[in-house]
């Protein structure tokens with residue numbers, strides 16, 4: 332299935348529309364998720380159908396009052412049917428209320444479950460897969476596309492059921508009153524169907540464009556907000572404003588096309604409806620003149636038709652809902668069908684109490700879709716408690732080693748072992764419970780500093796958080812903040828410096844307290860002073876743990892027990908011309924415990 336957007340090598344984004352799916356395909360795929368809601372949907376639909384039956388009976392009362400009281404002037408014939416009529420209105424009002432509430436509740440619960448399910452699936456996908464996507468487009472899929480599926484699977488189905496049965500009630504009423512006239516009126520129904528089909532086809536095409544443009548717009552907003560500082564530094568506000576405006580214009584024009592089609596649909600159907608009702612009144616007048624019908628019956632007949640056409644119209648509108656839902660569903664299915672790069676093997680084992688021996692055995696790896704080998708026959712053993720610096724040219728594959736160890740993907744050949752166990756035989760959850768990763772820039776969530784440090788381990792206590800912050804040399808700066816550990820930091824670590832953010836990351840890793848630690852260029856984004864300040868906490872963090880320290884910084888590499896070079900990459904010398912790299916360090920063996 333094609334993706335919604337594809338980036339050309341030149342960075343120009345082409346919009347690729349979602350494929351067309353039939354209503355049946357959408358239902359087959361998503362109906363199982365509505366399983367728990369089915370009885371509530373059925374009950375809601377039954378109540379709404381009951382309300383429609385109440386309305387049909389009320390119309391009958393109208394005919395009784397017209398013929399019994401109105402045309403004869405007999406007031407005593409008015410009260411009983413009038414009271415019955417009021418009773419019916421109260422009853423169907425109650426049924427409408429309960430029916431709408433139940434179906435809406437079922438719809439919302441379906442929405443919640445579908446969104447949870449899609450998000451849970453997204454969490455199984457590799458970070459590389461998600462990085463290739465535009466985040467804004469993923470956001471659109473998890474929000475508005477999920478809603479469009481709900482509109483079909485729940486509300487749509489209930490509407491279809493109630494509309495069909497409502498049509499049956501009012502059609503039966505009309506047939507019972509005067510079947511010849513009723514058949515003449517029904518002759519118009521195929522006309523409604525033709526109009527609805529025509530509109531739904533056109534709306535379907537525009538809706539697919541609208542969804543795609545919406546995804547693009549959300550992506551641009553997301554990217555612009557994330558990169559606001561760069562925009563301001565390079566004075567590119569106008570460029571970004573113009574870009575957002577352009578995407579906004581595309582979305583606006585497709586939305587207006589949708590509105591135009593929707594707005595044209597209603598009057599077209601209304602015109603059709605008026606012509607039908609007038610033809611029936613004309614025919615009915617003739618029937619009255621022939622004494623085959625009373626005035627009350629003609630009024631009731633016209634009322635039945637008045638109630639009959641709206642559900643016919645809403646069945647037509649439903650085809651428009653299907654068109655929109657088809658687009659949203661296709662985009663969700665594309666995401667749901669994306670297979671995770673790795674899954675737990677059947678019978679995968681739990682890793683418990685790891686000692687922390689890491690062994691890469693003749694690993695070869697290339698990224699999916701890339702012809703280029705990143706690692707060829709690469710081997711490395713890191714013994715429990717050992718701190719090994721991994722260096723190499725840019726692009727040599729150092730970070731790739733970290734990804735393979737954390738099992739974001741599996742090597743094409745070779746084996747990654749933890750404590751002698753092939754990581755493919757372990758559950759991903761238990762494997763990752765044994766390894767912490769400290770990247771170039773610590774990711775922070777919108778929340779307090781305490782929450783961000785405690786993120787390392789579910790259930791971490793405040794005293795553990797404070798102890799970790801002390802060991803990470805973060806306690807002093809945290810307590811100097813007016814709110815201390817309760818200071819809220821934004822998603823981008825707003826309010827704390829790069830070095831402080833890394834120390835929060837170190838504290839988080841200390842809280843996690845895993846036997847294996849991967850430090851992926853932890854000082855790369857820091858100035859020399861901050862980098863030096865972080866070195867000691869890093870040493871404390873690494874103490875007693877198996878640590879792989881990926882770095883370009885010779886001073887930081889000096890804290891390692893030994894250094895390993897990853898061959899390849901773009902730079903002929905792993906550390907450039909920096910004389911601080913000790914030639915002998917670079918020649919240390921890659922496999923085997925150092926003497």
Ligand SMILES: Nc1ncnc2c1ncn2[C@@H]1O[C@H](COP(=O)(O)OP(=O)(O)OP(=O)(O)O)[C@@H](O)[C@H]1O
Pocket residue numbers: 459698699701705723724725726727728729730731732900
């Ligand atoms: N998701 C990806 N898809 C395709 N190729 C990738 C991906 N990530 C990295 N690469 C490529 O794999 C190679 C190794 O990347 P990696 O990030 O492991 O290098 P590195 O040694 O850590 O580099 P640096 O020191 O610059 O961080 C590079 O050529 C890179 O372009």
